[in-house]
Amino acid sequence: MIHQYQLGGYNIVLDVYSGSVHVVDEVAYDIIAMYETHTPDEISAAICGKYAADGITAEDVSECLEDIEELKNAGKLFTEDKYKNKVIDFKKRSTSVKALCLHVAHTCNLNCEYCFAAQGKYHGERAVMSFEVGKAALDFLIKNSGNHVNLEVDFFGGEPLMNFDVVKQLVAYARSVEGQYGKNFRFTLTTNGMLVDDDVIEFANRECHNVVMSLDGRREIHDASRRDYMNNGSYDKIVPKFQKWAKAREGREYYMRGTFTHANVDFTNDIFHMADLGFDKLSMEPVVSAPGTPYALTEEDLPKLFEQYEILATEMLRREKEGRPITFYHYMLDLSHGPCIYKRIAGCGSGTEYFAVTPTGDLYPCHQFVGDEKYKMGDVWNGVTNFDLRTDFMSCNVYARRECDDCFAKLYCSGGCAANAYHATGSISGVYEYGCKLFRKRIECAIMMKVAQAEMGTSDTVFAEDATESCDDCDSCVEFE
């Protein structure tokens, strides 16, 4: 399967199952479009007719057809799906746990209008996690992690810094035991910034692999949604703290993460505002909400959002040329050394390798299912006890969704978010089509940027000298039979 599109002045051909990306001229673009449905003579007649003024001859067409055939034989174009039936028996999929989202505080000091977690309470009572519950969660993770070395723990909420002492105690505990079990904990802290101080910054820079700071962009946009319980906007309180923190990260990973809604469909202005504040690692996500709410994204918003993603890509390339690059989470494709086919098929791992833990120690498939009792999977003392549910999530992959069969982006999203699918369709094996449309646009933009960066020489990804040769990035490259 291939996907052809024109963007940023490039004619791009993506070969879905090999992951190959080709940049072609107009003639080759048209020939490739006809290749599988027309004879060589038909193609030649059509192309010579269309490009007569450019002097394109039958010989030119024939030469291009030979190149296409060569790429096809090299497994770089028109490749078939070799994975569906041969690669993974999902019923035998590992159930080793790798990551936990620790809800250390089901409470929040902000009262954001669009919060999917219902102001941090997840439709329940306000609560904070005790050290004992958190310790049991870390023990559960270690015990069930199998051969995984890198274990990921996200301190999440509500607002996790409302329970900062427990966060520090849990990190100290994890560090005290990771060596003896041969594990490496990677911590992430997700925060709204209200309680950030020098102590938090020093701690996070020492212990946290990643920090996610919540900021929605322009002051008026941010403060319209992210207000405290006295109805005051939070922008002026958090921005100076985040600026200090981002600078102090000194190259360590962080993301400035925003949410856009129907109120700021022109969300690139918020991204550029964040960039102008000095933040260079940026993420901006569409709001998760029920249809009909005032801030929910609409069908009418879609064309504007597509345009915004193109504007973002163009502006990012411009800033890169000027020597002041920014990164955008969804445009960070690693085409050279990115994830293997297993990862691309299996998805996010919710309910199998990834769980959310509530303040009382209950396990849920991910943070977006917390509070929905029928998705409770067990607890940190007894482990997973709802095996039927785990089987449902084990089976939740790109091949579980017929809607994904013909989608060019399926090996980039691995079938999409189970929680989004559930909220949109009532089934975790459903498809959140609105999200799919945005995702496909982002992937098109991201691949176009890789092409442009290859031309500029600013990317690890370069043009192949011999397109028919396979990558030699690793010893594990063994021909699939």
Next chain:
Amino acid sequence: MKRIRTLETRDLAKSVKNGGCGECQTSCQSACKTSCGVANQKCENTKK
């Protein structure tokens, strides 16, 4: 090739053999928390 340029990319078909070690980051743990994208992650297979 005269009309076609190709980026050097990881051959997904070849990643079948020794892929699947599971050491790469769980996708939702990074920054999004509300969608699913895997292609922006780095392979962390130390055996390759």
